[in-house]
Amino acid sequence: MIKLFTHPRVQQFIRPSLIIIALVSFIQFTITYGILVALGKHTLDFPSFYWASDALFNRNISPYNIDYIQKNTGLAVYPFIYAPPSILFFYPLSLFRYEHALLIHLIINHISVIIFIILLNKVFNYRNPSNQSLLIVIMIYNSYPIMQNIYFGQINTLIIIALLLFITVKDDKPKISSIMLSFAIAIKIYPIIIISS
Secondary structure, three states: OHHHHHOHHHHHHHHHHHHHHHHHHHHHHHHHHHHHHHHHOOOOOHHHHHHHHHHHHHHOOOOOOHHHHHHHHOOOOOOOOOOHHHHHOOHHHHHOOHHHHHHHHHHHHHHHHHHHHHHHHHHOOOOOOOHHHHHHHHHHHOOHHHHHHHHOOOOHHHHHHHHHHHHHHOOOOHHHHHHHHHHHHHHOOHHHHHHHO
16 A cells, blocks of 8 residues: 555545645635625624723723623623733734724735744755645645634634744743733733743
């Protein structure tokens, strides 16, 4: 079986197939979780980030005051459940209207997925574009957690990127790695467990 997949003729077939599948996966992901989400103008978690930021920085009201937020938006917005320091990360959202902030958030999330793929290839030392790197592209763009992250307007990809940067540069650039870990912990507490590893 191994000889079959290492045969030159089979290799000539596998590589173009992986390129096509990777390209189709990217296009399908971008349309479904980019264009269609932008047109729908609503996600599950993003409104919590946006309206919490708007409440604090534009109206001087606690981002945890969910009654005020729901009353003034007329929406069933979920409570803002992140640690207090994390609200500083969401400050830029308060500078834009909801529709524009959502679009910017979507673009950042999609760029984050690309950076995530690049970092994974670096971690595993896969050269681009090898069969292994193409498989990573296919897996990421067909990953249900990644799809959920974009569709619900979450920020988990940014946290993963920060943790991967921490892992990849902690020996050569300890200050940068510390900043990346601090960023991840400030937004979501759970990355603190990486310190013990």
